[in-house]
Amino acid sequence: MATKTHNERAWWFVLPVVLLVAFNALVPLMTVVNYSVQESFSQGVWFWSGVDWFEDTLNSSRFQAALGRQLMFTGVILAIEIPLGIAIALTMPKSGPWVPVCLVLMALPLLIPWNVVGAMWNIFALPDIGLLGYTVNALGIDYDYTQQPISAWITVIAMDVWHWTSLVVLLAYAGLASIPDAYYQAAKIDGAGRWAVFRHIELPKMNRVLTIAILLRFMDSFMIYTEPFVLTGGGPGNSTTFLSIDLVKKALGEFDLGPAAAMSLIYFLITLLVSWLFYTLMTRQEEG
Amino acid sequence: MQRWLVPTLYILFLMLPIYWLLAMSFKTTNEILGGFTLWPQEFTLENYAVIFNDPTWYWGYFNSLIYVSINTVISLAVALPAAYAFSRFRFTGDKHLFFWLLTNRMAPPAVFALPFLQLYSSVGLFDTHIAVALAHCLFNIPLAVWILEGFMSGVPKELDETAYVDGHSFGSFFFRIFMPTITSGIGVAAFFCFMFSWVELLLAKTLTAVEAKPIAAIMTKTASSSGYELGLLAAAGCLTIVPGAFVIYFVRNYIAKGFALGRV
Numbered sequence: 001m002a003t004k005t006h007n008e009r010a011w012w013f014v015l016p017v018v019l020l021v022a023f024n025a026l027v028p029l030m031t032v033v034n035y036s037v038q039e040s041f042s043q044g045v046w047f048w049s050g051v052d053w054f055e056d057t058l059n060s061s062r063f064q065a066a067l068g069r070q071l072m073f074t075g076v077i078l079a080i081e082i083p084l085g086i087a088i089a090l091t092m093p094k095s096g097p098w099v100p101v102c103l104v105l106m107a108l109p110l111l112i113p114w115n116v117v118g119a120m121w122n123i124f125a126l127p128d129i130g131l132l133g134y135t136v137n138a139l140g141i142d143y144d145y146t147q148q149p150i151s152a153w154i155t156v157i158a159m160d161v162w163h164w165t166s167l168v169v170l171l172a173y174a175g176l177a178s179i180p181d182a183y184y185q186a187a188k189i190d191g192a193g194r195w196a197v198f199r200h201i202e203l204p205k206m207n208r209v210l211t212i213a214i215l216l217r218f219m220d221s222f223m224i225y226t227e228p229f230v231l232t233g234g235g236p237g238n239s240t241t242f243l244s245i246d247l248v249k250k251a252l253g254e255f256d257l258g259p260a261a262a263m264s265l266i267y268f269l270i271t272l273l274v275s276w277l278f279y280t281l282m283t284r285q286e287e288g
Numbered sequence: 289m290q291r292w293l294v295p296t297l298y299i300l301f302l303m304l305p306i307y308w309l310l311a312m313s314f315k316t317t318n319e320i321l322g323g324f325t326l327w328p329q330e331f332t333l334e335n336y337a338v339i340f341n342d343p344t345w346y347w348g349y350f351n352s353l354i355y356v357s358i359n360t361v362i363s364l365a366v367a368l369p370a371a372y373a374f375s376r377f378r379f380t381g382d383k384h385l386f387f388w389l390l391t392n393r394m395a396p397p398a399v400f401a402l403p404f405l406q407l408y409s410s411v412g413l414f415d416t417h418i419a420v421a422l423a424h425c426l427f428n429i430p431l432a433v434w435i436l437e438g439f440m441s442g443v444p445k446e447l448d449e450t451a452y453v454d455g456h457s458f459g460s461f462f463f464r465i466f467m468p469t470i471t472s473g474i475g476v477a478a479f480f481c482f483m484f485s486w487v488e489l490l491l492a493k494t495l496t497a498v499e500a501k502p503i504a505a506i507m508t509k510t511a512s513s514s515g516y517e518l519g520l521l522a523a524a525g526c527l528t529i530v531p532g533a534f535v536i537y538f539v540r541n542y543i544a545k546g547f548a549l550g551r552v
Contacts, residue, residue: 111532
């Protein structure tokens with residue numbers, strides 16, 4: 001990487017970005033902070049309430065349960081999507097007319113509006129008239145995602161795997177495509193097995209793109225709202241109520257602005273903390 | 289084991305729900321609710337006819353396309369110079385600024401929905417295309433800067449220096465030499481802006497009521513208010529896939545590199 005020259009006038013280049021993003025980020029963020037430390041009994045009347053809402057939120061079993069479900073969901077989909085994505089990328093053709101066909105077909109789920117993804121899986125998995133639900137039940141397995149929490153979880157996870165594994169595939173594939181043929185030839189001469197090639201050539205080369213994949217998948221799965229909301233509405237019961245769904249219920253449904261704002265900030269800080277860890281790891285790799 | 293088996297099975301898995309949506313869109317409501325049929329028994333175009341003949345339906349598509357396009361143009365216009373600055377210069381606070389930009393990509397839209405509604409109402413932009421386009425800048429600008437910075441860092445600095453020696457001004461260098469060399473990067477950034485603006489619904493729905501209502505929101509409303517019209521819902525869903533498929537086709541040759549954000 002070329003060395004960069006020091007130039008303070010570069011600020012003029014980034015100024016428009018800073019202004020636009022600040023308008024969108026700082027004003028709403030301050031609104032949220034403002035709500036989070038006040039108590040309202042009627043329209044327009046506010047009292048200072050300090051960190052009460054934060055303590056309440058952290059101690060509430062409802063928040064802890066939603067956070068638990070959220071962590072579980074993110075953990076499960078990362079554990080499935082990352083290895084599966086790598087495996088598919090490894091078996092894809094490296095060149096030829098099928099490459100663009102594969103890539104276009106695989107990218108398709110990424111461009112479908114999120115509520116359509118939810119609606120699509122809702123129809124697809126219906127036990128009486130959906131292709132998936134009907135087939136599974138015909139095989140003798142009792143499956144109804146509208147009634148059974150386990151089925152609902154499996155459906156939500158299958159939907160996310162369907163929706164986002166391609167992102168991992170495309171990233172891993174890009175990493176693999178950058179490995180020169182000479183590496184493989186050298187490995188062949190050394191008599192390296194399939195596993196050794198993967199462990200010592202392919203995996204290190206995919207390191208950087210995989211970090212991006214994990215970072216993006218972590219952030220987006222942690223913020224997931226529309227797809228599970230359309231698919232299950234957070235149910236049955238509260239079994240698939242993730243953090244965002246719970247938050248929107250609180251803020252727009254129950255209009256509990258103080259607690260909702262405190263919850264927003266805690267939620268945002270958790271996302272920020274984990275993402276910062278990934279980001280530091282990533283930049284360290286780039287420098288090292 | 290055959291090498292093509294795994295990708296083929298995976299693509300088959302991806303296509304199944306899409307096939308089901310497509311099949312459903314050609315069925316009559318009676319057939320859908322009447323029981324399980326693998327393909328349409330009475331093939332009908334009725335569901336599509338409803339959408340193409342009703343302005344509230346087809347304007348939903350135009351509304352979505354309008355704010356997505358405005359958003360893509362704004363995001364790229366401001367992200368290009370910023371990405372150039374990040375890839376070429378060191379300046380006070382550059383690393384912190386870059387991370388701050390990325391934090392906005394990490395902000396859950398659910399957190400911002402209500403404050404956004406208040407902010408855009410107070411500046412009189414509620415229910416306009418520009419409001420949604422600006423709101424989507426929150427996550428699209430950081431992403432565009434990130435992608436473009438990756439592509440620009442891959443261009444050797446000698447290109448800039450040679451151009452200045454040849455007597456180009458900065459403007460002439462940037463527009464006539466630099467931008468053409470990173471066309472693929474710009475295409476990829478535009479693709480991502482389009483994609484994330486097109487698929488996002490929570491903010492778009494919160495910020496609009498009638499005039500700028502996105503198709504995705506019309507789908508949920510209409511389908512639930514007029515009974516359980518699954519066929520209509522499926523047809524509308526199928527039509528939302530079309531613009532995305534169109535855009536992927538244009539960037540198909542850069543797509544792999546693009547998803548790696550130029551950082552392979």
